[in-house]
Amino acid sequence: MVDFEEKRDTLLETIEEMLRQKQYASLRSTLNDLEPADIASLFEDLPEEALPLLFRILPKEPAAEVFVELEPEQQEMLIRGFSNTELKEVLDELYLDDAVDIVEEMPANVVKRILKHADPETRKQINEILKYPEDSAGSLMTTEILDLKRTMTVADAFKRIRRTAADMETISVCYVTDEQRHLLGVVTIRTLLLAEEEDVVGDLMDPNVISVNTLDDREEVAQMFSKYDFLVMPVVDAEGRLVGIVTVDDAIDVMEEEATEDIEKMAAMLPSDKPYLKTGIFETWKARIPWLLLLMVSATFTGQIIAGFENALAATAILTAYIPMLMDTGGNCGGQASVTVIRGISLDEIEFSDLPRVVWKEIRVGVICGATLAAANFLKIMLLDRMVFHNPINATIAFVICATMLLTVVCAKVIGCILPLLAKKMGFDPAVMSSPFITTLVDAVSLLIYFRFASLLLGI
Amino acid sequence: MVDFEEKRDTLLETIEEMLRQKQYASLRSTLNDLEPADIASLFEDLPEEALPLLFRILPKEPAAEVFVELEPEQQEMLIRGFSNTELKEVLDELYLDDAVDIVEEMPANVVKRILKHADPETRKQINEILKYPEDSAGSLMTTEILDLKRTMTVADAFKRIRRTAADMETISVCYVTDEQRHLLGVVTIRTLLLAEEEDVVGDLMDPNVISVNTLDDREEVAQMFSKYDFLVMPVVDAEGRLVGIVTVDDAIDVMEEEATEDIEKMAAMLPSDKPYLKTGIFETWKARIPWLLLLMVSATFTGQIIAGFENALAATAILTAYIPMLMDTGGNCGGQASVTVIRGISLDEIEFSDLPRVVWKEIRVGVICGATLAAANFLKIMLLDRMVFHNPINATIAFVICATMLLTVVCAKVIGCILPLLAKKMGFDPAVMSSPFITTLVDAVSLLIYFRFASLLLGI
Numbered sequence: 001m002v003d004f005e006e007k008r009d010t011l012l013e014t015i016e017e018m019l020r021q022k023q024y025a026s027l028r029s030t031l032n033d034l035e036p037a038d039i040a041s042l043f044e045d046l047p048e049e050a051l052p053l054l055f056r057i058l059p060k061e062p063a064a065e066v067f068v069e070l071e072p073e074q075q076e077m078l079i080r081g082f083s084n085t086e087l088k089e090v091l092d093e094l095y096l097d098d099a100v101d102i103v104e105e106m107p108a109n110v111v112k113r114i115l116k117h118a119d120p121e122t123r124k125q126i127n128e129i130l131k132y133p134e135d136s137a138g139s140l141m142t143t144e145i146l147d148l149k150r151t152m153t154v155a156d157a158f159k160r161i162r163r164t165a166a167d168m169e170t171i172s173v174c175y176v177t178d179e180q181r182h183l184l185g186v187v188t189i190r191t192l193l194l195a196e197e198e199d200v201v202g203d204l205m206d207p208n209v210i211s212v213n214t215l216d217d218r219e220e221v222a223q224m225f226s227k228y229d230f231l232v233m234p235v236v237d238a239e240g241r242l243v244g245i246v247t248v249d250d251a252i253d254v255m256e257e258e259a260t261e262d263i264e265k266m267a268a269m270l271p272s273d274k275p276y277l278k279t280g281i282f283e284t285w286k287a288r289i290p291w292l293l294l295l296m297v298s299a300t301f302t303g304q305i306i307a308g309f310e311n312a313l314a315a316t317a318i319l320t321a322y323i324p325m326l327m328d329t330g331g332n333c334g335g336q337a338s339v340t341v342i343r344g345i346s347l348d349e350i351e352f353s354d355l356p357r358v359v360w361k362e363i364r365v366g367v368i369c370g371a372t373l374a375a376a377n378f379l380k381i382m383l384l385d386r387m388v389f390h391n392p393i394n395a396t397i398a399f400v401i402c403a404t405m406l407l408t409v410v411c412a413k414v415i416g417c418i419l420p421l422l423a424k425k426m427g428f429d430p431a432v433m434s435s436p437f438i439t440t441l442v443d444a445v446s447l448l449i450y451f452r453f454a455s456l457l458l459g460i
Numbered sequence: 461m462v463d464f465e466e467k468r469d470t471l472l473e474t475i476e477e478m479l480r481q482k483q484y485a486s487l488r489s490t491l492n493d494l495e496p497a498d499i500a501s502l503f504e505d506l507p508e509e510a511l512p513l514l515f516r517i518l519p520k521e522p523a524a525e526v527f528v529e530l531e532p533e534q535q536e537m538l539i540r541g542f543s544n545t546e547l548k549e550v551l552d553e554l555y556l557d558d559a560v561d562i563v564e565e566m567p568a569n570v571v572k573r574i575l576k577h578a579d580p581e582t583r584k585q586i587n588e589i590l591k592y593p594e595d596s597a598g599s600l601m602t603t604e605i606l607d608l609k610r611t612m613t614v615a616d617a618f619k620r621i622r623r624t625a626a627d628m629e630t631i632s633v634c635y636v637t638d639e640q641r642h643l644l645g646v647v648t649i650r651t652l653l654l655a656e657e658e659d660v661v662g663d664l665m666d667p668n669v670i671s672v673n674t675l676d677d678r679e680e681v682a683q684m685f686s687k688y689d690f691l692v693m694p695v696v697d698a699e700g701r702l703v704g705i706v707t708v709d710d711a712i713d714v715m716e717e718e719a720t721e722d723i724e725k726m727a728a729m730l731p732s733d734k735p736y737l738k739t740g741i742f743e744t745w746k747a748r749i750p751w752l753l754l755l756m757v758s759a760t761f762t763g764q765i766i767a768g769f770e771n772a773l774a775a776t777a778i779l780t781a782y783i784p785m786l787m788d789t790g791g792n793c794g795g796q797a798s799v800t801v802i803r804g805i806s807l808d809e810i811e812f813s814d815l816p817r818v819v820w821k822e823i824r825v826g827v828i829c830g831a832t833l834a835a836a837n838f839l840k841i842m843l844l845d846r847m848v849f850h851n852p853i854n855a856t857i858a859f860v861i862c863a864t865m866l867l868t869v870v871c872a873k874v875i876g877c878i879l880p881l882l883a884k885k886m887g888f889d890p891a892v893m894s895s896p897f898i899t900t901l902v903d904a905v906s907l908l909i910y911f912r913f914a915s916l917l918l919g920i
Contacts, residue, residue, distance in 0.1 A: 269799075
């Protein structure tokens, strides 16, 4: 691997030295050898006041690509420093969907200036995309489309492709539309290259096009890229007219963001769309505290169960020492089941109609997991806790603990697999029904089972 | 969206009806209108004995694509039923990396038959790829590469592209190599289309090519696709010779698998590479039981801490009722911090050198989260537990509980953020240092704090 990370520090020093020595020509050629994403990552660690100069040193085309990769704060700083001509130049080089992403991050006065200096056609298209809801395919797409007509010959098609290719994010896939821009078919550049000059596009195209609607959820759109191995997905409006395309790089970003969101929700946090180190203390607090508070208050029930058995616990105090282990193991078992089911739902592998199969599977897994844990636990109690730690425990108490373990594990597995599916069915996000929430529930269940067995077998 | 899921059931019925009526022509045209991934998903729900017939009805090219999307068991069944000629036909249509994936899933005698009927060049290439470790870029790549020479004109290049395009997984990006196949540069099909026929490839190519090594980890390779927005990544050997390419669809699969693995590890499971509903009970048990056992045994320490304070607890029994809440909240706080840091490490946003910044941030977040929770808890105890439930509790005991809460939350946040970074530094997978593991640790810490405060303030 040409490892950028390894040479990063040396590069930073070289660039700072060149800036000091005003060696702008060598600076330009050093930057020119790098990928836009890497240049942007270097810019983040260089002195802020050098940024406008560095940016102006870059040739026009990579400059626009670097601009897209910068942090919103740096983009804003640059825009504020740009002359009107410079702003126009950068805007002309941007792909439309990137321009929209930038507009969405900027404060109102900067947006106004951007829209004022974009050419009228671009301005119209930016405003068009901004209309779509944030999580829709419409907000993800670009409206710069390579569309062909079915009567075109391959030679015509290539003429059109050559004329418009510079503005297109991708030319691998072309769509065929009629006069009203209805989507009729799809043809790849490969098919066109392998065809004869006089072949007609209408004969070459595949009329079965998978497309998404402007209002479809962007997570579903991303999932379709993964299912169909597409590089581009056409977006149509309610009348079936082609209004844009989503490219695979944007789908990848959505997949990563959605996986992060799922993971955050599973850990009882509100999702955040900023990288960890860039999030402020209070923002992090705001994302974490609601679930913590809710789960803390729910633990009251667990507490009340214990308070209700206070006398029994006082009589056989050693029972208390096994509460954490029973609760933790139950929580872990429930968490395993719920997280597996949540991920299965995300990847479209499990649906609500699978509920009976899932529950039946979890019951069986729960029984053998529970039996293994109970057996190991019995040995541990009798050999370690009794003989080594000299805890006041006998076989009956050990049996109470192990029977509780088995039943708790089975209940935890069942609760863990049912709740995410129920949440999904009721239109909530299944990821919320994960370990922390399930742990709180399973805690109460395990204590009820524990004290019930204790009263039955120990007569307390 | 042309929603395949909605018409799935109707399609299944239609196909079964056509099979019964032996309407093979209409069956062929019905299947022809569908995407290969969708056909494969239908085949999974159709009677197994119809599969060979259905497969033979498909035209040759989609048939190969459908074959790739089928489950390994179905692939095996089909291969066993194929005549030698049929097997050869399917193999000839497969892309090399797909053929390798299939070979990796098949039992030895089927592999032998596949290799026997592949043409000698393909056989050699399959064996070549099989040599690479499972998680390496080499095992992910295909060796069918569109390589150009720097002295070629654009017209020559297009001649070569047209001649080889049919066998290539992608033609969007072409690589330029010398006689020894050293990677010299990259040129996109777009650049070639926009150039003049007599331009020379060497002048058009970009000599700064990002590439990966055959032995690089496939997760890092996938991460680079996301960073650089690539469609194709060239793979070179130790001498810098181009040996293959990785395409973006395979990178997406890796990203999804790695996210699933991370999530599984975070929930204390060993990662599995099969979909949930296809995994057997004992396989699921094997993936879940090791961590459950380990975490159960670790909870012994927590139990011993309680056993040590048995007398104090017997004296002020109400203290026991708050143990679950303190432990759960501590576990949730630690889980939030660890999961955030683990995801940050996966996405290359956080490195070990960020440790001081991360710890400092978590301390501050911990203090304000802890203070909020302690305050809410104090109110809850005094208003709900005391006045409504009539628990025998006073302001001093409430203060012990809330002070423990604050300190536990801060400790949990710090433990939660340090352990994944330490694991990463020591070469372990950070995902293992997540909620279940941290919960067990935090349980012990919170109890120690609790009993210490209780002895100090309540004199027990």
